[in-house]
Amino acid sequence: MAIPVEQLADEMYEIVKESAGVKKLKGGDLTKAMVAKYGDDVSRADVKAAIRVLIDSGRCVYGYFGGSSIELPHTEAAENQ
Template sequence: MEQTEIQEKIFAYMQQMKGKKKLKEKDIIKKIMEDTSQDKDTVKKALRAMIDVGKVMYSYGGGSSSVEIPSEEYLKEKGLI
């Protein structure tokens, strides 16, 4: 499976869960491993590549870290769009 394909699945899952549950990196990797039968390292690599370009980002709240889809406002502040 191409990395872009895995990344599309990651993004779709994150969009689906937005506002329902704060997803930790581990939650996302576990779910996509199940859905795609890819190994942990491959999924993690795909997710990290998205984090590196700001497609998704680490967040902090409620005493722990999670991964979220950034708002347009934040991306503007960061100069990414």
């Protein structure tokens, strides 16, 4: 049974939150985590759609340094206010 995209997004958000400050996660890492959990019930397209939900809602942002990681919104160290 296919897993709803919103549910995937929520679960991926928790993973990103737990990894914040420890490891920068990329889209592939989240895909592997979801496939490991749900097997054939999730596809890469589902995970991509869930990532878009996270980015569009502003719950996560793309990081630039060290590869295109998916991170919690933050202030870059270079930024001056």
